[in-house]
Amino acid sequence: MTTLYAILLYVATLIFVLGLAYRIYEYASVPAPLKIPTMPAPLTRKGVVLRILGEVVLFQSLFRSNKWIWLFGMMFHLALWVVLLRHLRYFIEPVWTWVVLVQPLGKYASFVLFIGLVGLLIRRIVVERIRYISNPSDYLLLILLLVIGSSGAMMTFVKHTDIVQLKAFILSVMYLELFHWQPLPLDMPLLIHLAAVISLMIIFPFSKLLHAPGVFFSPTRNQVDNAREHRHVARWAIEKFETSST
Amino acid sequence: MKIRYLLNTLGQLGIGILFSLVVQADEPVTSQHVPIPDPPEAKQHFSAEQACVEPVDIIRRNHGQFLKHQRDQTMHNGVRTQQHSLVECINCHVTPDDKGNYPSIHEGTQHFCRSCHAYAAVTIDCFQCHASKPEQATASQ
Numbered sequence: 001m002t003t004l005y006a007i008l009l010y011v012a013t014l015i016f017v018l019g020l021a022y023r024i025y026e027y028a029s030v031p032a033p034l035k036i037p038t039m040p041a042p043l044t045r046k047g048v049v050l051r052i053l054g055e056v057v058l059f060q061s062l063f064r065s066n067k068w069i070w071l072f073g074m075m076f077h078l079a080l081w082v083v084l085l086r087h088l089r090y091f092i093e094p095v096w097t098w099v100v101l102v103q104p105l106g107k108y109a110s111f112v113l114f115i116g117l118v119g120l121l122i123r124r125i126v127v128e129r130i131r132y133i134s135n136p137s138d139y140l141l142l143i144l145l146l147v148i149g150s151s152g153a154m155m156t157f158v159k160h161t162d163i164v165q166l167k168a169f170i171l172s173v174m175y176l177e178l179f180h181w182q183p184l185p186l187d188m189p190l191l192i193h194l195a196a197v198i199s200l201m202i203i204f205p206f207s208k209l210l211h212a213p214g215v216f217f218s219p220t221r222n223q224v225d226n227a228r229e230h231r232h233v234a235r236w237a238i239e240k241f242e243t244s245s246t
Numbered sequence: 247m248k249i250r251y252l253l254n255t256l257g258q259l260g261i262g263i264l265f266s267l268v269v270q271a272d273e274p275v276t277s278q279h280v281p282i283p284d285p286p287e288a289k290q291h292f293s294a295e296q297a298c299v300e301p302v303d304i305i306r307r308n309h310g311q312f313l314k315h316q317r318d319q320t321m322h323n324g325v326r327t328q329q330h331s332l333v334e335c336i337n338c339h340v341t342p343d344d345k346g347n348y349p350s351i352h353e354g355t356q357h358f359c360r361s362c363h364a365y366a367a368v369t370i371d372c373f374q375c376h377a378s379k380p381e382q383a384t385a386s387q
Contacts, residue, residue: 089367093281100367160307164283164362172280182280187307 002184005194006173012201019205020213027217033234034219041225048224055221069123076116082109083152090163090170110153117146141207144200151193161187285361286349288338299329309335313372332372337380351378 038061042048054060059077063070086106088099121142124134155161168182184190203209216222291297298305300312316330328334339358342348349356351373355364359378363370372378 093365095364095367100369103367104369160310162303162306163366163368164306167366168280168282171282175279177280182282 001186001191002169002181003179005184005191005198006169006181008198009173009194012198016201016204023205023210024213027214031234031236032219032223033237035223035227035232036220037223037225038220039225041223043225045224048222052216052222056215061221069120072116072119072123074116075112076120079109079113079116082106083113083149090167091174093167093171107156110149110156113149114146114153117142117149121146137207141200141203141209144196144203147196148193148200151189151196154189155187155193159187159189161185161190166190281365283355283361283365285358286339286341286356288358289341290338299334332376333381336376336378340378340380348379 042051051060059070059073062073082102083106085099085102086109089095089103092099121139124130124138124142162185165183165185169184172180172182184194200209288298292299300308305312312330313332313335316327316332319325319327320331340348341358343356349358349360351357351360355361357378359370359372
């Protein structure tokens with residue numbers, strides 16, 4: 001079981017990192033030929049940075065369009081951050097002090113994460129216009145995240161696993177101790193948790209989860225509203241048709 | 247037909263490899279590169295068959311629960327037993343070094359509790375009230 005999970009972790013990490021890198025390259029190189037910032041848009045680059053930050057950190061446009069979806073989305077994403085920071089303790093030795101301090105908060109963040117996810121799942125099922133446009137993959141991602149969250153909370157609050165042994169396993173995987181990995185504790189919640197995380201990592205570069213890098217490349221959000229001050233020509237058009245670029 | 251046969255063989259091979267990975271025995275391995283806590287040996291075994299007051303894989307997972315349950319039994323119900331008592335854990339597990347000094351709960355990796363708790367970044371508040379050293383050590387100081 002140790003060998004199987006270790007190999008799957010390598011495979012999943014490779015797919016996740018390479019897939020994500022390829023997607024970011026793709027998003028960065030795809031032409032954005034038109035000047036289409038959603039108005040009212042900032043007039044300077046600094047303003048654009050602030051706008052994107054507001055979008056990434058506060059989900060500004062979602063807040064303006066729908067308060068309750070914003071609330072569930074915010075609950076899920078913020079709690080996910082805290083929970084992820086808590087997991088840093090498995091990858092670092094000696095553990096940084098601030099991780100030790102954040103670590104206990106992550107336990108309770110798991111409830112917030114769970115409520116957020118259930119709210120977003122109910123949205124898909126109950127709101128008719130959302131249900132109409134929902135694909136199987138939309139449900140799959142939410143259910144996968146729910147499995148990850150609940151199996152993780154299960155280990156914290158109900159059926160413990162040997163986390164010291166788990167950390168030894170994770171470190172041996174990280175240090176590339178190939179085929180000399182430390183044994184993985186064989187507890188059902190842990191095996192389910194890891195299997196679901198591995199699946200999520202593999203699905204990530206092919207799924208809607210790409211909104212995470214994608215939000216930075218959204219032309220309606222990352223463009224300066226200076227169409228009157230500067231002529232906007234896509235980079236590929238400059239290369240192809242214009243000799244001087246002024 | 248040939249392709250189907252080939253795929254079939256490949257499929258069976260794949261399942262075979264997968265199966266061998268699953269059933270492979272998970273032997274503990276020592277490592278020179280991976281940091282793993284190395285808590286000091288306890289003074290004695292609980293019984294001939296069992297090293298600790300519960301089987302090792304259970305006490306490793308659930309010692310927190312046992313201690314909390316013991317606390318409630320003792321404080322709320324007045325039942326004071328020894329098997330899951332924090333004092334007894336400390337008496338058996340916290341051992342002095344060559345010079346007779348007991349390891350600190352606040353630093354280093356020599357204290358039995360601390361060696362793993364620091365590794366897993368789990369803070370404990372037991373020793374804000376309770377002694378982190380065995381009874382005879384605290385009595386003499």
